[in-house]
Every structure is written in C-alpha cells, then in structure tokens.
Amino acid sequence: MTPDRGAAGHGAAGQTRGTPEKLIEAVDLSLSFGSTPALRGASLGVAKGEIVAVMGPSGSGKSTLLHCLAGILVPSSGEVHFNGMRLDRLSDDKRSALRRDRFGFVFQSGQLVPELTAEENVALPLLLSGMRRGPAMTAARTWFPTLGLDGLETRRSGELSGGQAQRVALARGLVAQPEVLFADEPTGALDSMSGELVMNLLVSAVREQGATVVLVTHDARVAAYADREVVVRDGTVGTLTGAKP
C-alpha cells in the first residue's frame, strides 16, 4: 500500500495539509451531538510513523476526535486530511473503503464477532477486502505465535480471557497492514499485566509495520508508550507544554 502523494495541498494558504510528514490531520473540527458540543475547534496533526496518545477526562471529546480522524464521523465544520485527501469530503462509501483498506481499529473491549473463531476474527478485514479465504486464514494464523496466542486459533471469543481477546482484536486491527491504527482505550478493560502485554505487542507490531497510531487513553501508563501526548479538554486539543498539537 503506497501512500498517495499526489493530491496534497488542500489546506490553508501557504500550508500543505496532510502531507506524508503529517499523514493525518484534523483542522479546527467542530461537532455537536444534539445541543451538546463534543468538539469545538479541535486541531491535531500526526506524522507518518508516529504514535500519538490523545488524553483527556471523560466526555472531553477524545473519542469523537478519533472517530472524525478515522472517517467514522464527519465534523459539522473543519477539515480532516489523510495523506493529501480531504477525508471529510469523501462519500460514505469511499470513507468505508478507506477505513477497510487503509485503517485498522482496536477498541476497549475487543468487539470480536462471537460466532467466529479467533482466527476468523483476525482474518475478517482481509475477507472484507476481497481476499480469498485460504490466503486470508493463512495470513491470520501468522499472528498467533507473535501475540502469544498459539493453540487458541479455533476458540470463539467466549472461550478467551479478556487479555487474549484483546490480543486477537489487536491482530485483527493490524492484519491488513493499515497505514493508521486507531486504538480507543485498547487496554481499558484489562488488568495492568494484560494491558502491558497488549501495549508492548502493539508498539512492537506497529514499529515493524511502520504504521501510524492514534491512541485514545485516559491512562498515563498507556500514554507513556506513545511518542507524545496531546490533551483534549472541552472539545479542543492542547499540549501540556503549549506546543502546537
């Protein structure tokens, strides 16, 4: 998957947004749910290969920001750039395709499909992208030893511990070698030892793949795995040192 470098330059005068240096960027995003504002002029740029932790109190808008960056939600105003594209201007179908082909996701409680085995869950993004079942399952199985899940390939999610299920979810998020992994409280449902294992595996895998990570967490020990952190407060993004987010 070669990043598209041809369409950069949709940003404000004199600036190039969404360049490979800043693989993904939110500019002045606003979004309300009913009369409740979730984002109020939130801006954030993430460089290619960077792991950025998005911190902030509950209800501050950090998950909403992640959803806008990932094209799950469309902001009511502002711009989202991904690799030179105006992501917020894409149709629903194109955003879905982008999420499927170029983004990976890990959420707090795995959200594995209970009817599928662990290996089928991991293979799911490849199958949805049109890969045949055989190669998809082969690719999925390579993740099991890497994540310490040997022998659990045919278990269903109800037969896995929380930590095991989250590692399966991590494999599913990374199996298609996404350019950006969006992780929303990936260790939020785990004890500290399991959480540490998941974060170590996540960092090792994304470093090896060269993926960019947007990591939403309220946990400083999880944020410490990132290259830097930003803080969302009342729907805006800031840094602790006053530097540009």
Added chain:
Amino acid sequence: MSVPLTLLGLLERGPSHGYDLKRDYDAYFGQGRPLRYSQVYATLSRLARDGKAVAGPAEQGAGPERRRYIITDEGVADVEKWLAEPAPPEPDLHSELFAKVVLALMLGKQAGNYLDVQRAAHLQRMRELTEFKRQGSPLDVLLADHALYRLEADLRWIDHTAARLDMIARTVQGQS
C-alpha cells in the same frame, strides 16, 4: 523543597515580619516539621543580601526589635521562574508539588499551567522508563515499574488537584 523560595513566595503576598512568615510556612508547608526562628531570620538575611528582599526600618515596640521584609522585583522574578518550572519528576515530590500549587493560588497565578508543565515532565519521564522497560531485563522492569507507579500516583494527584483548583483557591485566598 526550597525553603528560601517558599518564604520569598509568601513574602510576595505583601511585606511581612519573620514571625508571620514562619507561622504561615509552618501552617501550610511545615507538615509537622516547623522552621526554627533562627532558620527564618538567617534565610531572610541571605535573601536581603542577595537582593531578593529588603528589610524595612526597625519597628520599636514593647518586645524585641522587629522589621518587615519586602520582596524586590528580582525576588518576584525568582518566584515566578520557580513556580513555572517543573520539578524533576522523581519520587517523593509531593511537598514541592503541593507548595507550588498552594503558593501559585495564594498569589493569584495560573496554577493550572504549572500543573500542565509538571504533567508533561512526568509523562516524559514515564516514556523514558517505559522504553527502558521494553529494552530491559526482568530486574530492569521491576525497577522501572516502581518508579512508574510512583509517578502515576503523582499524576493522579495532579489530575485531582487540577479538577479542584477553584475550590482550593477559595480556601487558600480566604486564609491568607
């Protein structure tokens, strides 16, 4: 924690006698270990010698001779600088963090900004320790975990304090 800078910070509220400074220091920051009078007056003399404060004229009264000390611009700048800079993120910082927050609020400064800078310094140290853990032996992990849990405790305190700054400010400003 720096006693001279803390006394200087208390002095920034307004001219004070050594007696009053000692009383307030002990009340806010003594934590069961009050300053000796000799330490207070020796510190005030050094601050005056270094141009951070000036001693007012002797005041005659029934008791011993008393002087009010007044902070200088240089002293104000020193307090400002000290309050703005994060302390080294190491265990057992609580007294310095506490003193900086209380003094900042007492002086009507932005304690939230200080807490943010301190939070950033803590997170940076946690990043270093996490990387050290990822590369290290099981004993390195054990060692780093100890420091990480202590820093995490500080961070929780910082978050709780940041959420309650208005209430703490009302308490501190009402008492000073």
